[in-house]
Amino acid sequence: MKNIVVVGGGISGLSAVHALRKVLPPAVQIHLIEAASRLGGLVGTSRDPKYLFEIGPRGFRPSKNGAEIVSLVEQLSLQDECIESMGHNRFVFTNGKVEQVPGTPLEFLKWSLAPDIVKAVLHELMAPKSTASDESVYDFVARRFSPRIAEALLDPMASGIFAGNIRQLSVRSCFGLLHEKEKQHGSVVRSMLFHSTPPVPTLVDGSLKSPFVEDKSKAMSLSFRNGMQTLIDALTASISSMPNTSVALNTSLSAISMPTADKIRLQLSAPPGGPQALDADHVFSAIPARHLAPALVQSAPVAAAAMASIPFASVAIVTLGFRSNVLPHQGFGHLVPSCEKQRIIGVIYDSCSFPQQQTDDVTRLSVFVGGENHKDVAALSLAQIEAIALEEVRAHLGVSATPEYVASSWYDRAIPQYPVGFHALLDTIEADVAGALPRLTLLGNSFYGVGIADAVHRSTAAAHAFAKTLV
Numbered sequence: 001m002k003n004i005v006v007v008g009g010g011i012s013g014l015s016a017v018h019a020l021r022k023v024l025p026p027a028v029q030i031h032l033i034e035a036a037s038r039l040g041g042l043v044g045t046s047r048d049p050k051y052l053f054e055i056g057p058r059g060f061r062p063s064k065n066g067a068e069i070v071s072l073v074e075q076l077s078l079q080d081e082c083i084e085s086m087g088h089n090r091f092v093f094t095n096g097k098v099e100q101v102p103g104t105p106l107e108f109l110k111w112s113l114a115p116d117i118v119k120a121v122l123h124e125l126m127a128p129k130s131t132a133s134d135e136s137v138y139d140f141v142a143r144r145f146s147p148r149i150a151e152a153l154l155d156p157m158a159s160g161i162f163a164g165n166i167r168q169l170s171v172r173s174c175f176g177l178l179h180e181k182e183k184q185h186g187s188v189v190r191s192m193l194f195h196s197t198p199p200v201p202t203l204v205d206g207s208l209k210s211p212f213v214e215d216k217s218k219a220m221s222l223s224f225r226n227g228m229q230t231l232i233d234a235l236t237a238s239i240s241s242m243p244n245t246s247v248a249l250n251t252s253l254s255a256i257s258m259p260t261a262d263k264i265r266l267q268l269s270a271p272p273g274g275p276q277a278l279d280a281d282h283v284f285s286a287i288p289a290r291h292l293a294p295a296l297v298q299s300a301p302v303a304a305a306a307m308a309s310i311p312f313a314s315v316a317i318v319t320l321g322f323r324s325n326v327l328p329h330q331g332f333g334h335l336v337p338s339c340e341k342q343r344i345i346g347v348i349y350d351s352c353s354f355p356q357q358q359t360d361d362v363t364r365l366s367v368f369v370g371g372e373n374h375k376d377v378a379a380l381s382l383a384q385i386e387a388i389a390l391e392e393v394r395a396h397l398g399v400s401a402t403p404e405y406v407a408s409s410w411y412d413r414a415i416p417q418y419p420v421g422f423h424a425l426l427d428t429i430e431a432d433v434a435g436a437l438p439r440l441t442l443l444g445n446s447f448y449g450v451g452i453a454d455a456v457h458r459s460t461a462a463a464h465a466f467a468k469t470l471v
């Protein structure tokens with residue numbers, strides 16, 4: 001009887017178990033190992049009676065490879081719980097004030113960045129194609145568009161996905177579409193105007209996307225009426241009811257080896273009575289690269305060293321609850337370019353984005369502090385970070401009310417960064433793992449995209465690819 005182990009009970013590991021169970025024969029044993037005392041990793045919800053706040057991601061993108069997570073929502077019968085973001089407007093802090101990103105041509109004409117954008121687009125159409133295999137997001141955008149566009153638009157976008165620094169992040173690995181469009185058509189703008197890519201009608205298993213998946217793909221962001229914890233609870237309940245599927249909490253990985261060609265062995269650190277070692281036919285690792293690296297030092301040293309070199313950004317999230325509507329405008333939130341020299345990365349207006357998550361007309365805000373452009377924040381106390389968050393909210397949004405709910409958390413090395421040349425680093429990692437530990441498959445946001453949609457897509461695709469090797 002085959003024995004499969006999934007290491008890591010975050011969204012990547014949970015969705016991998018779910019997908020594997022769907023494609024493998026019921027007699028195959030699947031074990032999920034998680035180091036913490038709960039499943040879900042950074043995905044979870046804190047539910048104060050009045051103020052719902054997410055621990056980590058506020059929602060997920062349903063478009064592009066997001067079809068797999070939307071399909072997962074449907075498989076778990078969560079359609080009625082699933083809600084669409086109502087925060088259609090987005091804002092960027094520009095020249096000392098919060099400005100709306102235009103949604104119509106008329107709004108565009110009134111935008112302070114419009115003249116810079118028009119000039120940059122004309123420049124882009126003529127800019128020569130680069131032969132470099134990769135470059136930083138800043139270098140790419142400054143070269144093809146303009147330094148001003150890189151600093152005013154790409155910098156906040158990179159903050160709002162990676163909490164990262166555009167002078168270090170790889171354009172190829174972080175904004176792959178820009179890189180591909182230049183390589184294929186010589187110009188990003190020309191490619192967008194004349195070579196749009198039609199949407200893929202199928203899921204990774206080849207089946208047609210359902211009407212629910214098609215319908216939800218148009219939303220900017222999705223979440224759940226009772227928060228993202230809904231997805232974790234439903235996955236946990238589904239996995240617990242599956243035959244030949246076990247979950248071990250408080251159990252961490254110490255080492256992976258292949259004592260023989262047909263077995264892969266895990267050394268574990270578990271509570272008394274728990275498994276100290278497991279032999280398996282295949283292992284899926286869904287833990288961060290910096291946790292997996294020490295377990296591979298003996299068996300795949302090249303991959304281990306490459307994994308250990310992947311940087312991670314740390315952020316603080318300060319959540320503020322006000323008893324009435326205190327916002328001067330409605331939208332998803334605002335992002336702050338680092339050239340504006342403010343002390344926060346941005347604010348998500350949770351109560352505007354997902355008003356379905358509350359009954360009263362309260363204001364819920366999430367203020368993001370830290371990241372690669374504000375590393376000094378790591379030395380501050382949470383009380384100091386909360387004070388900064390509140391001061392910036394007052395200054396940016398003109399809020400004078402005192403919040404009745406304040407909470408904050410520090411997420412140490414939470415967000416993987418893909419620096420210039422990351423594609424080559426990943427090739428090195430995959431080649432060493434394929435050679436030294438062919439019974440190990442890598443999953444998770446350290447390697448395959450930082451969004452939840454990317455995580456579920458990778459896990460589902462890997463489960464299907466594995467099932468094909470068995471027939």
Ligand SMILES: C=CC1=C(C)c2cc3[nH]c(cc4nc(cc5[nH]c(cc1n2)c(C)c5CCC(=O)O)C(CCC(=O)O)=C4C)c(C)c3C=C
Pocket residue numbers: 058059060061090091159160161162163220221222315332333334335345346347348368369371415450451452453454
């Ligand atoms: C407009 C305000 C936003 C702030 C402030 C913000 C902070 C922030 N976000 C991440 C990580 C991710 N954000 C992602 C998507 C995303 N973020 C915003 C806006 C803000 N983010 C929008 C409108 C979207 C798209 C809709 C959605 O997915 O919900 C993602 C997913 C990216 C993807 O899958 O393509 C991530 C990851 C961090 C780390 C952060 C502050 C530190």
